[in-house]
Amino acid sequence: xxxxxxxxxxxxxxxxxxxxxSARRPSDLVSVIVSLFNYGRFLEECLASVAAQTxxxxxxxxxxxxxxxxxxxxxxxxxVQHKGRFSRAVLLRHVQNQGLxxxxxxxxxxxxxxxxxxxDADNVIYPRAIARLFEALAGTDFGVAYxxxxxxxxxxxxxxxxxxxxxxxxxxxxxxxxxxxAKWAWQRVGGYTQMKFxxxxxxxWCKFVEHGITGVFVPEILCRYRIRSTSxxxxxxxxxxxxxxxxxxxxxxxxALKPP
Amino acid sequence: xxxxxxxxxxxTSFLRRIYRALPLSERQRRVIRRAxxxxxxxxxxxxxxxxxxxxxxxxxxxxxxxxxxxxKQRLAAFPLFDAEDYAALHxxxxxxxxxxxxxxxxxxxxxxxxxxxxxxxxxRLAAFSADLDAALFPxxxxxxxxxxxxxxxxxxVFVHSRGNFFMREIAELLLADLRALSLPAxxxxxxxxxxxxxxxxxxVAPHEFFAWEKGTGWTNRKLIARSFLYxxxxxxxxxxxxxxxxxxxxxxxxxxxxxxxxxxxTTGVPSLFxxxxxxxxxxxxxxxxxxxxxxxxxxxxxxxxSAPASEWKDRPxxxxxxxxxxPLREAFFAKHAAFFxxxxxxxxxxxxxxxxxxxxDDGDPRPALNRYLSQRAKIVLNLHQNRVPYFEWHRIxxxxxxxxxxxxxxxxxxxxxxxxxxxxxxxxxxxxxxxMRWILDTPEGQREALRVRAxxxxxxxxxxxxxxxxxxxxxxxxGS
Numbered sequence: 001x002x003x004x005x006x007x008x009x010x011x012x013x014x015x016x017x018x019x020x021x022s023a024r025r026p027s028d029l030v031s032v033i034v035s036l037f038n039y040g041r042f043l044e045e046c047l048a049s050v051a052a053q054t055x056x057x058x059x060x061x062x063x064x065x066x067x068x069x070x071x072x073x074x075x076x077x078x079x080v081q082h083k084g085r086f087s088r089a090v091l092l093r094h095v096q097n098q099g100l101x102x103x104x105x106x107x108x109x110x111x112x113x114x115x116x117x118x119x120d121a122d123n124v125i126y127p128r129a130i131a132r133l134f135e136a137l138a139g140t141d142f143g144v145a146y147x148x149x150x151x152x153x154x155x156x157x158x159x160x161x162x163x164x165x166x167x168x169x170x171x172x173x174x175x176x177x178x179x180x181x182a183k184w185a186w187q188r189v190g191g192y193t194q195m196k197f198x199x200x201x202x203x204x205w206c207k208f209v210e211h212g213i214t215g216v217f218v219p220e221i222l223c224r225y226r227i228r229s230t231s232x233x234x235x236x237x238x239x240x241x242x243x244x245x246x247x248x249x250x251x252x253x254x255x256a257l258k259p260p
Numbered sequence: 261x262x263x264x265x266x267x268x269x270x271x272t273s274f275l276r277r278i279y280r281a282l283p284l285s286e287r288q289r290r291v292i293r294r295a296x297x298x299x300x301x302x303x304x305x306x307x308x309x310x311x312x313x314x315x316x317x318x319x320x321x322x323x324x325x326x327x328x329x330x331x332k333q334r335l336a337a338f339p340l341f342d343a344e345d346y347a348a349l350h351x352x353x354x355x356x357x358x359x360x361x362x363x364x365x366x367x368x369x370x371x372x373x374x375x376x377x378x379x380x381x382x383x384r385l386a387a388f389s390a391d392l393d394a395a396l397f398p399x400x401x402x403x404x405x406x407x408x409x410x411x412x413x414x415x416x417v418f419v420h421s422r423g424n425f426f427m428r429e430i431a432e433l434l435l436a437d438l439r440a441l442s443l444p445a446x447x448x449x450x451x452x453x454x455x456x457x458x459x460x461x462x463x464v465a466p467h468e469f470f471a472w473e474k475g476t477g478w479t480n481r482k483l484i485a486r487s488f489l490y491x492x493x494x495x496x497x498x499x500x501x502x503x504x505x506x507x508x509x510x511x512x513x514x515x516x517x518x519x520x521x522x523x524x525x526t527t528g529v530p531s532l533f534x535x536x537x538x539x540x541x542x543x544x545x546x547x548x549x550x551x552x553x554x555x556x557x558x559x560x561x562x563x564x565x566s567a568p569a570s571e572w573k574d575r576p577x578x579x580x581x582x583x584x585x586x587p588l589r590e591a592f593f594a595k596h597a598a599f600f601x602x603x604x605x606x607x608x609x610x611x612x613x614x615x616x617x618x619x620x621d622d623g624d625p626r627p628a629l630n631r632y633l634s635q636r637a638k639i640v641l642n643l644h645q646n647r648v649p650y651f652e653w654h655r656i657x658x659x660x661x662x663x664x665x666x667x668x669x670x671x672x673x674x675x676x677x678x679x680x681x682x683x684x685x686x687x688x689x690x691x692x693x694x695x696m697r698w699i700l701d702t703p704e705g706q707r708e709a710l711r712v713r714a715x716x717x718x719x720x721x722x723x724x725x726x727x728x729x730x731x732x733x734x735x736x737x738x739g740s
Contacts, residue, residue: 126601136557145557148607150597157594158585158609163553174611218557219608221593221600 005105005191008098013064014076014091016083025112028138029057029087030130030180032117033107035100036064039121040071042226047078049124049224051085055131059088062121063107066097071121088112101192101200104177108186117180122226124152125178129222133180136216143185143213144205146175147222155227164215169205170256175215177201178223185213193251197244206252327481327509334508334527335365340384340495342376349374372502378647381495385648386673388522395525396518396533396676400731407441410738414458415445418478420469426655427465429627430492433536434464434514437730450475454483460737462488462514467503481509488737490514490534494650495523512736517650518676532736533676535658537726550628559604567635572664572710578700579605580637580665582630583656584612586645592689599693603700606633630655634663638709639696642669643689649673657684661716666709668696677724683716685709 032050036043050060062079064072075091083089092106100120108116115137117130129147137145149159160174168174177200186192189207192200208215241260249255335341343360347353350373353363364375376384415438419431431447438445451474466489469475489510493503494517507513508527515521516535524531549555549563561576579600583589593600593607600607634640640660644650649672657678660667667684670692680686687695698705 126598128601132559135559140556142556148609150594150601152594152597157590160611162611163557165553216557217554219554219606220604221597221607224597 005109005187006102007109008102008106009095010092010106011095012090013072013093014079014089016079016086016089018087025087026057028055028134029059029113030055030115030117030134031059031061031107031111031113032119032130033104033111034060034062034119034121035103035107036062036067036071036075036121037097037100037103038067038069038071040067040069040074042122043071043074044078045124046119046121047075047082049126050119051082052127053125053130054127055134058086058130059112060086060090061107061110062091063103063110064091064093065099065103066094099194100198101194104200105191108183108191111183114183115180116183116186118177120177123178124224124226126222126224128220130180132218132220132222136218137180137182140216141214142182142216143208144175144179144181144215145218146179146215147218147220149176149178149223149225150221151225151227153226153228158221159225161217163217166209166254169202169209170254172257173199173202173205175201175205176223176225177204178225179215185211188213195244195247197240197247199244199248203248203251206248206255209254210252323482323485327485331505331509332365334529335369336361337527338375338504338508339523339526340376340381342380342384345376345380346373349377369505372504375504382648382673385495385519385523388519396521397728398732398735400728400735402731402735406738407443407734410441410443410460410734413444413460415443415460415462415737416448416458417445417462417464418448418450418457418469419464420472420475421449421451422472423465423468425624425626427468427492428624430490430536431464434462434490434733437537437726437733440726440730441734443734450478454478454480457483457487459486460488461486462490462737464490465492466490466506467493470506471502479506484510486511488512488514490516491520491524492516494648495520514733514736519673530736532732534729534733534736535724537729550625550632552625552629554606554608554629555632558606561604562606562633562636565636567664572638572666572713573706575636575638575665576604577606577633577637578603579607579639579641579696580633580660581606581641581643582608582610582633583643584610584645588646588689589643592643592692595690596693599697606637631659631663634660634665637665638700639668640665641692641696642667642672643692644670658720661713662720664713664717666699666713667716668692668699677719678716681712683712683719685712 034046034050047060050058060079062075064075072091072093079089079091090110092110094103094106098106104118107118115134117133119125133145133147136142146161148161151157151159159176161176162168162174164175185208186204189204189211193203193207194200195203205215238260245257245259249257341361341364346360346364346368350368353360353368356363364373368375417431417435417438419428435445435447450469454477461483463469463478470479484506487510489503489507491503491507491513507524508529510529512530512532513524514532514534515524516533518533521531521533555563559576565574565576589609593609640656642656642660649670657667657669661678661683669680669684669686670689671686672680678684685695685699699709700706
């Protein structure tokens with residue numbers, strides 16, 4: 001893949017750093033990047049679940065992709081209140097809307113830790129999530145650790161997570177973006193690729209496969225994925241999926257996706 | 261049990277190519293697979309099904325007439341058929357005005373139609389008593405002379421090479437019982453030659469063995485009539501109906517579920533209540549971790565745990581569940597997700613895609629994984645897949661008990677050996693988290709857990725001990 005990781009114009013709306021932070025950052029530091037676009041109404045629940053993690057050493061990077069609903073104000077107000085939970089907490093804002101892939105890449109570029117937890121602003125994580133994923137990923141050759149999900153809000157259920165298996169990935173994505181990613185792996189594959197219609201996470205796992213990077217499945221319910229009928233409707237329009245299947249198969253010829 | 265999907269057909273017929281190319285729902289695929297199954301049976305000639313096709317033919321030899329008569333007689337006594345349900349389930353039957361039972365006997369059973377609604381099946385099964393009656397655990401009458409006679413015959417234990425991987429394990433455990441009596445038994449699959457099958461043939465999991473690929477070539481009625489079938493599936497699933505004609509015309513049934521055993525006995529098929537044992541390595545609580553990618557994602561404490569040297573309270577996993585997806589199970593986990601998320605657990609919830617839940621050719625690690633995790637979990641959880649409260653006797657319950665876990669289940673039909681509150685814990689699904697919290701977090705619950713756990717281990721001896729089970733099995737094989 002010839003993807004390269006670009007940085008785009010951003011402004012820093014909020015920045016906090018522990019003043020007495022030692023020169024050596026702790027080896028168990030995890031960066032949590034929250035990508036935010038017009039999800040202001042869900043944001044506080046999301047951020048509270050990050051603050052409630054049992055894993056002690058966290059930095060928080062919120063990337064607002066130029067929201068129009070005032071999301072960045074909700075984020076800034078929350079950070080003022082809760083910054084003390086983190087060794088570092090920042091709120092970055094794209095000057096122009098760039099899309100989800102760039103929002104995540106911006107977060108990775110700002111991250112100090114070797115391990116980055118990827119979280120969308122409408123989702124929630126259980127308190128043990130990062131600690132368990134960190135235990136599975138740190139000190140291994142895996143590029144990503146991911147858990148089983150609970151789907152909530154309008155469609156209660158379980159996710160589709162299963163053991164890492166390229167043959168399974170070839171038939172469709174079953175690993176959500178909400179995962180702990182090793183920064184070296186993200187770097188090696190050139191980060192998230194801007195996809196016109198979505199499936200950025202699926203594309204990232206496919207690039208992992210092509211680079212010989214594997215993932216590890218943590219078979220516990222640790223993360224909550226919000227499903228709302230409006231977002232589902234947006235996802236399943238047939239022409240859009242047809243285009244996605246075509247794009248993905250062109251990018252990764254080993255995929256065996258069926259047209260919708 | 262876990263359900264399996266038929267493997268993709270190797271045959272590249274027109275229909276199958278279409279089947280593979282079309283973007284179909286799982287339900288549509290199931291219907292098409294059924295159709296393909298019938299097509300392959302039709303091509304096979306002398307199958308149980310073809311008895312029906314040849315009913316009208318004047319030329320039916322004596323053996324065929326006899327087999328058909330037996331089938332009809334046993335079906336007439338089949339206690340799970342319900343005329344009202346049957347008419348309600350099948351609009352064409354109601355429209356035809358035909359008597360539902362007549363339709364079932366002459367058409368429905370061959371078309372693998374559902375014979376009753378799940379709730380009716382549950383009610384009928386529940387009506388069968390769980391009393392230990394003499395027929396359930398007959399005194400073995402095995403003599404050296406009988407054994408010698410049995411040893412002079414070859415015994416084949418058949419299991420589909422691409423079936424559910426737990427079926428392979430069950431077949432291997434059956435083999436272990438036979439070999440413990442020095443009987444000349446071998447493990448085989450559908451790829452061997454049906455014409456050369458041994459005098460004593462036992463087919464494990466007939467609902468999948470006869471359904472797929474070369475397994476459909478084994479449905480010759482003469483072969484079935486002289487074979488034993490080891491029934492491992494519950495009534496009321498999509499697998500409950502298809503194997504029925506085979507089961508009701510075979511030489512004898514090994515049945516691992518009490519209520520099913522009663523059902524078969526009522527129809528007049530010789531039936532033995534028999535459930536599998538354990539491999540030697542279970543008894544030794546092996547330290548060697550299985551080669552399975554799931555282990556890498558579990559806490560280090562799981563891999564570092566020494567089962568034989570440790571106490572129950574120190575087991576690193578609070579709860580273990582391994583099972584296939586179903587709407588009831590999914591609703592349960594979604595409702596109680598926060599409860600699970602707060603505790604070390606292992607939830608391996610298997611989605612059934614188009615690929616089979618199949619055994620790998622050699623050394624499939626998954627049964628060993630299940631055992632290994634059962635040795636490291638405080639609680640092994642049994643949740644019914646559907647509305648029939650089938651006791652997951654082997655994979656979950658017995659294995660959980662044998663490996664020193666405490667089994668927690670939603671409401672089960674009675675079992676002749678294992679009783680709720682004595683050998684395992686039972687609650688309705690909505691109250692299970694509360695029960696588990698009591699077991700895990702309170703001194704009283706922990707004391708009760710240890711008592712129930714000790715009872716369960718003791719109960720695996722007595723009438724259910726391996727030597728006793730094996731002796732009854734040998735008796736059954738020689739006497740039927």
